[in-house]
Amino acid sequence: MLRSPAWQTLANYESQDLVRLRFHARFKRGLSAEGAREVRSSVSQARSYFESAATADRTVRPLLLYYGCLGLARSLVMFLRGVRESTLAGSHGLQTGNWTSVFAQAKPDIGNIMASTLTGGAFAEFVNATANTSLLTHNSSLPNFAYTHPPVPTGTPILLDDILSRLPELGAQYTRWRGLPKFCPVDELRAQEPTTDIWISQKLHGFTIDRQFIEAFFTTSSPIFQSDQNNQIWYKSSTKSSDLPPFWDHRNHAFGAVGDLVLLKDFGGAQLSKPAAVLALAYILGMLVRYFPSKWMSLVRNEIGDAGLPTILLAIEYVDEWFPQLVLEHFERDLIGL
Template sequence: MNDIWHFLREFESKDIVKRFYKRKFNYELNTAKAVEINCAFTQGREYFNSSVTADLSVKPLLQYYGVVALSRGLVLILNKSARENNIVPSHGLKIKNWSDIENSGKIEKIILKISNGTFFELIKASENRSFFRVGSSEINWNVGFPFPSLESEFCFGELAYCFPDLKDSVEAWINETVACRMLKNSHVNGNEWKLEIHGENDPLILSKIFPREKFHDLEIIETNKDCTVKFDKHTWPNFCQKWSSTFIVIGDPYVVPPLSGDIYLNELAKMYATSFILGTISRYHPSTWNNINKGISNDAVLPFLLNFMDFLQEKFPQSTLEFLQSLKDYKENN
């Protein structure tokens, strides 16, 4: 287990959780709910711990259960009215087109549909907010994205683009260049977004990140081998965190192509959705999962899946903790 769990273990103590709640929200938490939070975090730790030594046939499922447990713990903390008995007992996602995927073998074409459940409750409770590192090893920026609607759909291939640290694995899998650029600065100026992004004006790359049919009044200005990108403020860029950027411990936000259906997801939701896909395939379609991880068929995706599971093992618990640690600073600054 990594050091993050030394801090997350604090949420397994009802007394510490009650003090945390008082400090963060100036609210007295009752013991029964504190214990519910404890149990969610304990389950999350045990699932993640079990996944470390688990066979690949079940590893993604154990990780996904850990993601769900930590997500439910977050919902219980962030939503004062949430209790174990009123959180919707479903995943909040479903694969819409599995029969097509089974025939084609193109895992990247999986379509996810949002339904009522833990995924949607996590987005609501977290206000669909991401906390970012900008040229820093510490969080120093945050963005609250618009909420997706129930029944919205998005694609696995699009989702995979949202992990800049795994860019090489995605390119090897999908066999095409991943369009992404490091974000240097961003702000809304009047009726437009103004982004300063690193790198020259490559029309092919930038047309994927900022498709003109979506980004209205788009203007790209190249200066000193960087670009300034302007567009209507009603369209949001797809910001994602790259954890290891200039240096191993220094992160930067990146901009990547938008998800279909005008959907925006924070970092927790992106990891949740990807883990759901892996967990669902390994649980409900074990022959497909076996063919992939044994190199029998459609195994081009395997390096990405393995690297994502390593990434998830560290980053989802870390993001959970840092969301809670950053929450008070965000509330005080807004």
């Protein structure tokens, strides 16, 4: 039985009566018994997938986790939009791309396998229902900062490395594999109309980062440099979200899951919310197990390209632990004041 705090709270969404009460409390309208039953059934099935994954061999675990994530994503879409499961798309909303050519290489680089977004499907429904929004923690153990990313264009390519390099919780392992990741830590952020001040740490997993590294992240915004001192670089921006660089957060269990913001490099001109990126990560790893089992088994047996294995194994643990929490926060966004 799953006993994490997230699953303990998600258990309330396995009760048809409690789903109807929460829906009414949040949206001030009723949800039919059949609609509530479909939400709680999807949550219950997702929990079963996660429970099975907890004891499964690593040769199949990512696939079970993906279907658990998909169940949670579908339940959230039904709850937020008040729609029935019969109206949901039957497709994943993502498709694999260059995998055959990557694995045909003598030394395949698993970080280069790619998925791309489709017009419809479960991924697009999840992104749209959550408004592509990251609910972030900054010097807090609960989300206290909502960042809404722009819509995700159809056909957006997402490399496995694109996600692994941006998840701060994987940063220490990723740096050993590929060098500097595609995020940098925000020491402090102060927003007071009409400006936002951002102080960025120059220390990142043993590296010292400079303005050139940081300002490469400002592809959709133009914060103004203020000063560079005490291992911090200070920028000033307007408070409009369109003028701010994209943000995710880093939640650190060593500090009671208190989180800090990170500045993020976009996905080649597109942006994904953190929940959407983790769902895409689960999809890529799940489909790798499903459609290229020999390559996956060679990887986990340290036979090919195993430099990335520690990062990927940590990514699997991250999906298992954090995707339920990220979904729960969107279920209960009204209760945390965002």
